[in-house]
Amino acid sequence: MRRFTTDTLAAICAEIGRGEDAAGGGMAAGPWDDIAAFVAGQVGSAPAHLRVGLGCATAAFGLCGLRHGAPFHRLGPELRRRQMDRWRSSRFGAARDLMRFYDSLCLVALYSRPAGAPKDSRAR
Amino acid sequence: MRADPELRCQELVIGSGPGGAITACLLAERGRDVIVAEEGGEYPPGSCEPFSIGEMRQKYRSGGLTVALGSPKIAYVEGRVAGGGSEINSGLYHRLPDGILEDWRRDYGVLGADPAGLDPHCAAVERDVNVCLMPTPAGRASLRLAAGAAALGWRAMEVPRWIRYDGTRDAAGVAQGVRQSMSRTYLARARAAGARIITGARALRLERRGDGWVAECRIAGTLRQIRAGHAFACAGAVHTPFLLRNSGISRNIGGSLAMHPTVKVLARFPDETGSPEPGVHQVKEFSPRMSFGCSIASLPHVMLGLVDYPRHRARIREQWRHMAAYYAMVTGPATGRIRPVPFSGDPLVRYQIRPADRGDLALGLRRLCRLLFEAGAVELFPSIAGMEPLTSPDQVAGLPDFLPADRASLMTIHLFSSCPMGEDRRVAACDSFGRVHGVPGLSVHDASLLCTAPGVNPQGAVMAFARRNTMRHIEAGRF
Numbered sequence: 255m256r257r258f259t260t261d262t263l264a265a266i267c268a269e270i271g272r273g274e275d276a277a278g279g280g281m282a283a284g285p286w287d288d289i290a291a292f293v294a295g296q297v298g299s300a301p302a303h304l305r306v307g308l309g310c311a312t313a314a315f316g317l318c319g320l321r322h323g324a325p326f327h328r329l330g331p332e333l334r335r336r337q338m339d340r341w342r343s344s345r346f347g348a349a350r351d352l353m354r355f356y357d358s359l360c361l362v363a364l365y366s367r368p369a370g371a372p373k374d375s376r377a378r
Numbered sequence: 379m380r381a382d383p384e385l386r387c388q389e390l391v392i393g394s395g396p397g398g399a400i401t402a403c404l405l406a407e408r409g410r411d412v413i414v415a416e417e418g419g420e421y422p423p424g425s426c427e428p429f430s431i432g433e434m435r436q437k438y439r440s441g442g443l444t445v446a447l448g449s450p451k452i453a454y455v456e457g458r459v460a461g462g463g464s465e466i467n468s469g470l471y472h473r474l475p476d477g478i479l480e481d482w483r484r485d486y487g488v489l490g491a492d493p494a495g496l497d498p499h500c501a502a503v504e505r506d507v508n509v510c511l512m513p514t515p516a517g518r519a520s521l522r523l524a525a526g527a528a529a530l531g532w533r534a535m536e537v538p539r540w541i542r543y544d545g546t547r548d549a550a551g552v553a554q555g556v557r558q559s560m561s562r563t564y565l566a567r568a569r570a571a572g573a574r575i576i577t578g579a580r581a582l583r584l585e586r587r588g589d590g591w592v593a594e595c596r597i598a599g600t601l602r603q604i605r606a607g608h609a610f611a612c613a614g615a616v617h618t619p620f621l622l623r624n625s626g627i628s629r630n631i632g633g634s635l636a637m638h639p640t641v642k643v644l645a646r647f648p649d650e651t652g653s654p655e656p657g658v659h660q661v662k663e664f665s666p667r668m669s670f671g672c673s674i675a676s677l678p679h680v681m682l683g684l685v686d687y688p689r690h691r692a693r694i695r696e697q698w699r700h701m702a703a704y705y706a707m708v709t710g711p712a713t714g715r716i717r718p719v720p721f722s723g724d725p726l727v728r729y730q731i732r733p734a735d736r737g738d739l740a741l742g743l744r745r746l747c748r749l750l751f752e753a754g755a756v757e758l759f760p761s762i763a764g765m766e767p768l769t770s771p772d773q774v775a776g777l778p779d780f781l782p783a784d785r786a787s788l789m790t791i792h793l794f795s796s797c798p799m800g801e802d803r804r805v806a807a808c809d810s811f812g813r814v815h816g817v818p819g820l821s822v823h824d825a826s827l828l829c830t831a832p833g834v835n836p837q838g839a840v841m842a843f844a845r846r847n848t849m850r851h852i853e854a855g856r857f
Binding site for chain 2: 273274277278292295296297299300301302303304347350351354357358361362363364365366
């Protein structure tokens, strides 16, 4: 189950990265293993009750791929994108929240990659 | 608790943020034997980029993934590092408004919460952490906030920071310096005076034993006990009540969490905004009910702010240096709760925002958008899902009257009031000087004490009250 959730999470991160890259973000080019590792690390450090909720929701998301014949992480990019868009616009708040959560973390991680990180020295 | 206490001290300070650091410093400098138990680590200056994901992982509790459940959910961040929140915030300093102190005296019976009682402590803190204004004009994003306010006839101010400007300037000519966070000031002084600062030490519960306290702590993965004559809970507005409730102390504890719910707006300007660092100006025309300010606008933060605008991200990414981030924050009521979760080491935080406050947030958002257009913004991105960006002032009126609970993204970095002080035991957890009512030898010295949301950055108030209360503790000889 844990492996399944991890695979789903990695596939979600890759899909978000692919989407950003396709839109022209040079910093968002694959591979996205670093993004998935960051997101997994963040989820792992979340409070226990959030971590459990996120794990369950991610697993449910992964299983939803079965309507297309395979779990989410085994689907092709187009089917993945469609499933994620469906969840992003779902009438269920929990589904939207899950996608927003992953979108947010991936965006922060993608645009924190060294090539684009601001180099200015800030007063802290 | 089975094992004998392994560590002993006269004064145990749990947490090393602004409240804990000043408490430990003053006690150690008076010759008291002090242990500071800090859950987070201690890092050298420059160990990570400020406001970066490295900093999130290193210094934020739960990597920054902390949320108050409710409708809407409110993301919050806390420091978990030696120095606490002072290591990760932008260092803005306010004294408490007189009206707030008057409310606390009237509604909670707080003694000595008046300018005469607090001013000497504020002055001492301001001297110790070098509270000052900038020696140069602020960054462009900050100045734009002030200019927009001026155009509307609204009151704005440069908020002083606790920072030591070192004579250097960034590419835009804005003065640079070093924030005088707790690790550089009070915590360093505490250590120099002999305090033992134990990092990676999480206090799990407190137990009254004899005439003192035993704290059960997990230190580097091992359960250990610290015996102390007096214990100061300074773990912040979430973890102090969590610790006390886990220790069986619950009267008026953790049932009145207040915060400053905040909604953000990204603004695009025709020209570059210069430094992405947080601004120093705040609009106080509607204070304490609501305030506006300027936030960090590095590339990751700009892209995060566009999470609800996927169709616009590619375009904005090319001109992210034209972007600035602003916020409207309101003074939320004390409707939050902090409770232990069975079989979990983390607290459950709930906060139910009232419809009136969603109305205030929406009103604040409209006013802020109006101001930003006055300041020259050409496109605004409020953090509400499902919206199109605003491109003209006429569209501001079309913003919702109540922030939609299911589409708005709220956050806060200011939490307080979970163990309010005062002599009125019906509502207060601690007396006017932070001593927990009915529990000898135990005090609270952090933002939990503040009776209500103050409407200003609270670190100055936390330090002033912690200083006052520690001096009182020393003078009373409660050893």
